[in-house]
Amino acid sequence: MTSIDVRNLTKEYAGRPPKRAVDGLTFSVEPGRVTGFLGPNGAGKSTTMRLVLGLDRPTSGTATVGGRPYTALDEPLRTVGALLDAQAAHGSRTARNHLRALAASHRIPDRRVDEVLAGTGLAGAARRRVRTFSLGMRQRLGIAAALLGDPAVLLLDEPANGLDPEGIVWIRELLRGLAAEGRTVLVSSHLMNETALFADHLVVLGRGRLLADVPMREFIDAHSHARVRVRTGDPVRLRATLLAKGWAVGDAPDEAGRWVVEGASAEEIGAVTAREGIPVFELADERASLEQAYLALTSEEAEHSAAASRPRSSALEV
Incomplete structure (x- = not known):
């Protein structure tokens, strides 16, 4: 070996x-x-x-x-x-x-x-x-x-x-x-x-x-939170259905017209939409990237880290 x-x-x-x-x-x-x-x-x-x-x-x-x-x-x-x-x-x-x-x-x-x-x-x-x-x-x-x-x-x-x-x-x-x-x-x-x-x-x-x-x-x-993005032709009905099932759904879709559903899998959302007859154009699980997972694990371990910058005040600000 x-x-x-x-x-x-x-x-x-x-x-x-x-x-x-x-x-x-x-x-x-x-x-x-x-x-x-x-x-x-x-x-x-x-x-x-x-x-x-x-x-x-x-x-x-x-x-x-x-x-x-x-x-x-x-x-x-x-x-x-x-x-x-x-x-x-x-x-x-x-x-x-x-x-x-x-x-x-x-x-x-x-x-x-x-x-x-x-x-x-x-x-x-x-x-x-x-x-x-x-x-x-x-x-x-x-x-x-x-x-x-x-x-x-x-x-x-x-x-x-x-x-x-x-x-x-x-x-x-x-x-x-x-x-x-x-x-x-x-x-x-x-x-x-x-x-x-x-x-x-x-x-x-x-x-x-x-x-x-x-x-x-x-x-x-291990560092991902279950989340699904779904795009539909009937957004109002989709959101109401998912909320009724107990899932957390955003107040509005993202810029691509997709709803974000927290704590769910694509398999679960797909089953519900099929059963309710809600048309789905896009459905995907969203996982953390390696960068996001790495930062989640090591955020407290960095030897040198910069403080978040604060916008400089305007000279005219009173």
């Missing part, structure tokens, strides 16, 4: 008082699916990734890949590919030479360098110096480095940062494809709408603690 296993992981940094960045974390990242790693700034996501990769030492607990610490892997690049910092490549090297240096350290043939350059869209820029790259190109180079050893495990921190729309679609398809091949994929991101399109499972942190470790659909359902 090539799962990432975190057990009772804690990391404290010296200070008065000490700063606990990771607080007793326990979770596993399984192969064959993309796991989204979410949390506000300061939640401990990057620290956890660094602990998994042996870049920091835990205060207590363990983090292993395939049952072994990263530092015990013989050729780690062939087991784990990681992108934590797109700026890590030496600016004076060409993209190809940067990857060739990494390949040589793990006895990876040069042909693999050319394969990952082509696969990440950088073949045409292979002989350019890294310092001339845009942020998006540096991200692609970092992903190429992560893929270099054809690893079974991928850890990527904000891989879509700096990518253009085409690049965002590309990274989404890449992540899904890697998981479909049976690899273990852990992706940290602040882009909720994008995460909803590529992740199968979620691990959510807040102030260093585990808040959720659940499948994507289950997470959204």
Whole structure:
């Protein structure tokens, strides 16, 4: 197995008082699916990734890949590919030479360098110096480095940062494809709408603690309130019927002419309208988006949050 296993992981940094960045974390990242790693700034996501990769030492607990610490892997690049910092490549090297240096350290043939350059869209820029790259190109180079050893495990921190729309679609398809091949994929991101399109499972942190470790659909359902939108040719009769059945219905339809019914499912509303002979043109359950569910869970966990702004008073106001 090539799962990432975190057990009772804690990391404290010296200070008065000490700063606990990771607080007793326990979770596993399984192969064959993309796991989204979410949390506000300061939640401990990057620290956890660094602990998994042996870049920091835990205060207590363990983090292993395939049952072994990263530092015990013989050729780690062939087991784990990681992108934590797109700026890590030496600016004076060409993209190809940067990857060739990494390949040589793990006895990876040069042909693999050319394969990952082509696969990440950088073949045409292979002989350019890294310092001339845009942020998006540096991200692609970092992903190429992560893929270099054809690893079974991928850890990527904000891989879509700096990518253009085409690049965002590309990274989404890449992540899904890697998981479909049976690899273990852990992706940290602040882009909720994008995460909803590529992740199968979620691990959510807040102030260093585990808040959720659940499948994507289950997470959204847990933070959704049952609600239905329905559009009809007989709005007055529809509203009266639904109110008589005890459902909460808005005072007026939305801008598209749909009534919002609280605490109901589309199946229930459909059964009632069919029985009463009320014509229905549109009927759909409304669920929370990943962003809404995430904010509902983490609203009290953000380390830095802005106060709601108040409109500035007019100079003529008395």
